[in-house]
Amino acid sequence: MSIIVQKFGGSSLADAKCIERCAQRAVKTFQEGHQVVVVVSAMGDTTDRLANLATQITGKPSKREMDMLLATGEQVSIALMSMALDALGVDAVSMTGRQIGLVTDQVHTKARIRSIDTDRLKNELDSGRIVVVAGFQGVSEQDQITTLGRGGSDTTAVAIAAALGVKSGSGGCEIYTDVDGVYTADPRRVRNARKLDQISYDEMLELASLGASVMNSRAVVFGQKYDVPIHVRSSSKPDEGTIITKETPAMEDIKVVGCALTPDLGRLSLRGIPNKPGIQALIFGHLSDAGVLIDDIMQTEIGDTATISFTVEHQDLAEVKPSVQKALEEIGSGELAIEVGLAKVSAVGLGMRTHTGVAAEMFSALGKAGIHINNITTSEIKISCIVPKEHGDLALQVVHDAFGLDQRDQSSDSSKTINKVRKPL
């Protein structure tokens, strides 16, 4: 019997009616003959409400106590979901993170999963029950309640699927959310963006790092590690969503699977700094203290001196600047230049590994549209161009069009039967 793990997020569980709707989904899957594990987040804005209570008490809540507090949100959800399943005539049992033996490290508020003891889970499933598991939470080896941080319920779902031995062809992990799936670009920015039937873990991770918030990256990494196919789909529509899965040879035929825009960036350049060992560590050590995401680091040399530049989200500029100035003071030379009004357009695709000329196609498309390319960075499966902020949306559309992303079959060799390969599992 195959096992389906279904995860419902907070917005899908806003109230009793929503919970019932999700329960019906689970019952349908159960009645189709699968064993079903339901993983739930806290209802609606519960987590915010609880965090707000903590803020009223103290500006600096202990992380251990925050975990104790926030873990209640998911516990409420599992009890109610279990009741809803019972009311639909299916035997259900709720279980906390601890009860399924989800053991984590001790890092409160962003613990990492160490192991899941599936005995109790399997017993309950084999007794014909739907097991409803609290996402986001676990227990450390010291018997402290921990939470997994942002998107933790996604990770719980994929980890349970992995622990239960779910693999391609023998069940799966379904992430129900308020979007239909993964798109070739953000549909709010690109009118003809298309929902993908399938995407590889690596591509999904690149898109997620560019801000596609469909799915938590840690969950994707977990899925990749244990070969768990992850089906991202809408909790309100019956349509198939997007399956995140291991790459197939056919995926390599697609040069670009999706593109993304980071709409408002600033770039900091440290010019005229001595190019000697340890200088980078000094600079980025200070930046890491600021706790801000640094992107697209570049270094160029001119004689004995170097220029190091990197981009940050515009909103983080104010926080980053003092760290950089402190670093420059310690170095004793060099100057800081800041550019604002930048955006980044990126194209992602496994096909870049084997197809040549993808970068050239992208530059050419941007050039034809009269968009100035300020800077270029690449990874094995991604090309990013920094462009003026005011051309950001246009650049995204241009790249989307250049690679024919609105077409199901957008490979350069149009004789390939991509359609067949990209059907849902």
Added chain:
Amino acid sequence: MSIIVQKFGGSSLADAKCIERCAQRAVKTFQEGHQVVVVVSAMGDTTDRLANLATQITGKPSKREMDMLLATGEQVSIALMSMALDALGVDAVSMTGRQIGLVTDQVHTKARIRSIDTDRLKNELDSGRIVVVAGFQGVSEQDQITTLGRGGSDTTAVAIAAALGVKSGSGGCEIYTDVDGVYTADPRRVRNARKLDQISYDEMLELASLGASVMNSRAVVFGQKYDVPIHVRSSSKPDEGTIITKETPAMEDIKVVGCALTPDLGRLSLRGIPNKPGIQALIFGHLSDAGVLIDDIMQTEIGDTATISFTVEHQDLAEVKPSVQKALEEIGSGELAIEVGLAKVSAVGLGMRTHTGVAAEMFSALGKAGIHINNITTSEIKISCIVPKEHGDLALQVVHDAFGLDQRDQSSDSSKTINKVRKPL
């Protein structure tokens, strides 16, 4: 070092400000050199709010899932209380019922405590921390989350005190509530009712069974069993409250410690029923199915037939009537008479055991006030008179006055130095 267990109820924890105020209490006790365990209920109306969520999902929630749901209320409280204590500069750690090893039987929604594993508790206390424990909840030997039912947090507090070896003279258990303590009568009914400094477990149990809702009866029984002095006091005022403790010889000198009114009763009488073995079991079997509290059962014989009568709260009459009629149908003879408009005034005191004439004093006082006594029942330390409902409040005041309950020294032998004995511990 002595251990003080402090329990704060839901109304004392209505919001962040209230939680801070309770935290200050605990810190004060801690700074006076005690080890402190704080036991908390769910905040304000949390339990009702959660139960209401369940009702929205299903009319018949499983009891196991209700426990899973309701236990979150106390978990929220312990996290916030711990944060509040931390913010006041005292190291604190929250613990769920399971984490302190509070093991119960399997009876969900009204589980009974089997054992508490105090090792972890003691370790935390010995590390100089205030331990904040979730009241009301435990875990069964099958690792299911259970709750202890109404007033369960009181029971948790007394049970922890017992498990930690708290006894008279070596710490105590403080129950903070929205009343000042235990009164000689309900102060809303008797103007000159007086707060008692001290009362015995047995007296408290009698008063509680008469509706004095100061303290959960199960908690009092627990205290009695393990000789834990229970200090009932106000969470908003610094004054001493009432200590519920084991009886002392001096207590026996006090004939009546308090009195109570049950203001609106009905009496059902089953007349002309055959007086044969098993008939009572039949009748009260049906009544027990109705789940209504039956009081003051009396049986009188006339020849071969008997009359069995009992009282119930007026509001329960409608529910009881069909059960009685069903019983009469099965018996095949007898008729039902119902009286309404009754009240019950009771006097409670250990001194009744040894003093004679207490009942006569009470009857005489009622008689002088022109109050008709409809019926009398007694226990070892209680006398109850059924009187017309319209004379209920007067009867209560008359009895209160007759035994001089507004005076600290109300024993018949006024040379006794009750004052000294009745000082707070």
